[in-house]
Amino acid sequence: MSLKQRIIPVNIEDQMKSAYIDYSMSVIVSRALPDVRDGLKPVHRRVLYGMSDLGLTYNKSYKKSARIVGEVLGKYHPHGDSSVYDTMVRMAQHWSLRYPLVDGQGNFGSMDGDSPAAMRYTEARLERISDEMLADIGKETVDFAFNFDDTLKEPTVLPARIPNLLVNGASGIAVGMATNMLPHNLTEVVDGIVAQIANPDITIEELMQYIKAPDFPTGGIIYGTSGVREAFETGRGRVVVRGRAEIQVADNGRETIVVTEIPYQVNKANLVAKIAELVNDKKIIGISDIRDESDRDGLRIVVDVKRDAMASVVLSMLYKYTALQTSYGVNNVALVNGRPELLNLKDIIAEFIKFRIEVIVRRTQYDLRKAIARAHILVGLLIALDYIDMVIDLIRGSATPEDARNGLMAGAFIEDMDKFWKQFGPLIEQADTDEYPREEGNALSEAQARAILDMRLQKLTGLERDKVKEEYDELQERIAYLKSILESEELQREIAAEELQEIKEKYGDERRTDITAADGEISIEDLIANEEVVVTISSLGYIKRTPVSEYRKQSRGGRGSRGSKTRDADFVEHLFIASTHNYLLLFTESGRCHWLRVYEIPEANKTSSGRVIQNILAIPKDDSIKAYINIQDLTDEEFINNNNIVFCTRNGLIKKTLVEAYSRPRAGGINAITINEGDQLIEAKLTNGNQEVFIASRSGRAIRFEESKVRAMGRTAAGVRGISLNEDGKDIAVGMVIIDPEEAETAIMVLSEKGMGKRTLYSDYRLTNRGGKGVKNMQITDKTGGVFSIKAVSEDSDLMITTRDGIVIRMAVSDIRVMGRATQGVRLIKLDKHDEMADIAVIHKSEDEDEPTTPPAFDEEE
Structure with a gap:
């Protein structure tokens, strides 16, 4: 046959398809x-x-x-x-x-x-x-x-x-x-499998009480359980793992992040190099040094945090931008009977249980077969020992081993065959096995005959015969037990569970990977004490929170105590009271809105300068916080759709927008109000739609009108005229307060630029229309300077006044008597020659606060 005739033409597409x-x-x-x-x-x-x-x-x-x-x-x-x-x-x-x-x-x-x-x-x-x-x-x-x-x-x-x-x-x-x-x-897996053996109808929810989540050899922390649950239920999911990091504070106050565990399959050297690269590229700020101090005792990566940075914020950035937080896509595909299948947790366990039972059955069948074969041999030995003299005579009289073997098989050593079968017949028939067949009419099988011929002389002793009988009896018990295993599926499952428990006792250990709920899975407020704190923000953007109890109450006219320690050319610009559980909506002078939970603000004592706010929020360096609003819950639909935020700008514009427009926090903030050129935001207040607006100007005038006079606008609107200012170019709006008209005892606290202040009943200001010049609010002189700020106060509240030099004084409002609209007021704080007013905050008294320890000073009315 030629070579050409052996070539078979095929379609290349079919060949490629088949081969692939x-x-x-x-x-x-x-x-x-x-x-x-x-x-x-x-x-x-x-x-x-x-x-x-x-x-x-x-x-x-x-x-x-x-x-x-x-x-x-x-x-x-x-x-x-x-x-x-x-x-x-x-x-x-x-x-x-x-x-x-x-x-x-x-x-x-x-x-x-x-x-x-x-x-x-x-x-x-x-x-x-x-x-x-x-x-x-x-x-x-x-x-x-x-x-x-x-x-x-x-x-x-x-x-x-x-x-x-x-x-x-x-x-x-x-x-x-x-x-x-x-x-x-x-340990967890064995407990889960044993539970499923006991209850094949167990749910995955119940299995998760035993098998809580993956457990990685490198430890770490599983962040969130929703992906774990999805993977267990469907075979697919996403598990987020964080390295274990601890923030340590040295005696000098410097913070250090120490990483002792990293996520599974993360290359440690690459992780350290990536962090260094991000620091050099200024994508992560606040890190001064990073070192790999790992040794034979364990992993240790040390990240030194800059003095003006917040370690928790730096750690969050490491989680966000590096493999210190890694997600794993779970895809439980395995071969089942040679075919790939997607399996959930219960499916995997069910297949393993099925396999273990199969192994137990096959092992039992093997052990039973071997036990029956051994019992068959032992029966032959017992017969030989019972007829030992005749067996020896037969063997001695045989010419060859084959003759001896055939004689033993035929029973030539037996004199009374009827007696023999009566004595050993049932035992022989019971011991017969397919593995060692016995020909019909023969007394012994070939295997029994060979065992007799191979028997050592020591077996002839009485003690050895007893041992053979004892071994035979034990084998019979074992054979019965092995047969019971093969006949009972329940017993097979019990054995599988027992063997797994033995494995657990020998090799089981503690979980290495901790599990923590992700944001939204638990309420972090449950972990943080709900308490009132003083929040301070400086002109250069340093922010902190301090327990209210650190500020000792003083009498009016005092020098005040040293509050926030500010840097050169810096001063405390905002000081207010908030609960640690609240949402803080921060509004900048350019009209941007940023969100912050109060507990996220770094805690510090009252003499500390705090942390740069840019390390907490994405606020440009040329922008600054001008207003704030405390809101308890931004997810309350009824609240956010029935309450407003009213804005006031330095040029006297006012705008009202539903809280709902600001209820979806974004990392970079959003535009809260459009600010015209040359203008800036000075105040933002929360209203319920039925309140009144009070706006004061630097020139000593104020206007009061109903909130309903301002229509609701969109988030990006600029607003409408709230108060008409003097046209000399020096007049500006200095403050806005929102008053409930039913609170007749509410008073307006007016503070001047040179430390003079007064309290005037709100009812002294007549109600007018929006957009007018208003009425006289304070007698302005060179001694008072222009109006600096206004606040709504009650008889049982305190004032906290801050100067640009960081001097803070706290006094009871009740120490300042009520005066008319056109008065200059009394001196509230004595300013140094080059000092100026920075901020004023109202504090509601706590029941456990002490009363002033010094008597009130005299009123210095002008």
Whole structure:
């Protein structure tokens, strides 16, 4: 036949399709995906079985890795040596597997991504837990298949007493599919499997009471449980893991972030380099130095925080921009009966339980077969010992061993056959086995005859005969027990549960990865004390919160106590009271709105300067906070749709907008009001729609009108005229207060630029229309200076006045008597020659506060 005649033409498309499908199935089944039963890919299975072949158990000496790789390559794995060695190395790395299966000696790499030493330098043996993966493999518990050249057989799966797929996880990329299964804690997994054995109808919700979440070898903190729950329920999910970091404060007040655990599979050296790169690129600010202080005792990364930075904010930025917070996409794809399937937690456990019961049944069948075979031999020995003299005579009289064997089988040593069958017949029939057949009419089988011929002379003693009888009786009990196992599925499940409990007792340990709820899963207010604090913001943007109790009450006219320690050319510009649980809406002079929870503001004593607000909020350096609003809950639909925020600008414009427009916090803030050129925001207040607006000007005039006179506008509107100012170019609006018209006792506290102040009843100001010049509010002279600020006060409240030099004085409003609209007022604080007023805040008295310890000073009325 010519060469041309042997060429068969085929369609290339069909050939490519067939070849690619074959290749795809080979990758899926024989390379990339783990088996749901033992959780191993073929290469892992071959490494463990090859090491077992070499006798490298945990209690034997190590062997060169090159010897192991050669064994696996030559017998079972027809691929490159690097695939085998890399697999063995990973199974020995304590940071890669939650429960390592190989005990390595030498350089097996590091968390920094360092390569292991060459295989000729390292040694290895199996870990003790690997014995459980290979237990009972010699008892026909699993199927074997021919290796690549059909010269040897290898197991298609390991018996695996431990649920390796769940405890060590797996990852791999096949063709058209992939798997990524996370490791879990052995103790939790065993408890969950035992619970499912006891109750096959258990729900995943109930299983999660035992198996709480993945447990990584490198520890860390799982941030949020919703992704874990989704992965358990569907087989797909997203688990977010954070490194374990602690903020430490030195004696000098400097803060340091110490990282002791990093997320699973994160390269430590790359993480440190990435942080340094972000610091150099100024994407993360507030870090002065970073050091890797890891040693043989454990991982330790130290991040030094700058003195003016807030460590918690820096840590949040590290979580956001680096692998210190990493998410893992869970994709539980494994081979079930040779086919890839997506499995949820209950499915994986069900398949493992099914496999363990199969192993127990096959092991029991093997043990039963061996026990029956041994009982068969023991029956022959008992017969021979009972007829020992005749047996010896028969053997001595036989010409060859074959003649002796045939004589024993035929019962030639028996004189009274009827008596023999009556005595041993039931025992012989009970001991008959297919493995050792006995020909019809023969007294013994060939196996029994051979055992008699091989019997040592010491068996002839009476004591030895008793031992044979005792062994036979014990075997009968064991045979009965083994048969009961095969007949009872419930007993099989009990054995599976008992063996798992033994595994738990031997290898179980504590969880390494903690679990914490993500934002929105728990209310952080439950973890933070609800208390009132004094919040101060300086002109240069330093912010802090201080307990109200730190400010000692003084009498009017005093010098005040030292409050916030400000830097040169800086002064406290805002000082107000807020609850730690509140939302703080901060409005800048350019009309931007930013959100901040009060507990997020760094706490400091009253003499501290605080932290730069740009480290907390994304506020441009050329902008500053001008107004604030405390709101308890931005998710209350009824509240945000029935309350407004009223804005007032320096040029006397006013705008009203529903709170709902500002109820969705954004990291970079939003435009709250459009500010015209040359204007700036001076105040923002919360209203309920039925209140009155009071605006005062620097020139000593004020206007009072109903809130309803201002229509609601959109978030970006500029507003309408609230008060008409003098046209000399010097007059500006200095403040706005919102008053409930039913509170007739409310008074307006007016403070001048030179420390003069007075209290006037709100009812003294007549109601007018919006947009007018208003009425006289304060007698303005050179001694008073222009009006600096106005506040609404009540008889039982206190004032806290701050100067640009940082002097703070607190006094009771009741110490300042009520005066008319046109008066100059009394001196509230004595200013140094170059000092000026900075801010005034109203404090509502706490029931446990002490009364003033010094008598009130005289009224200095002008």
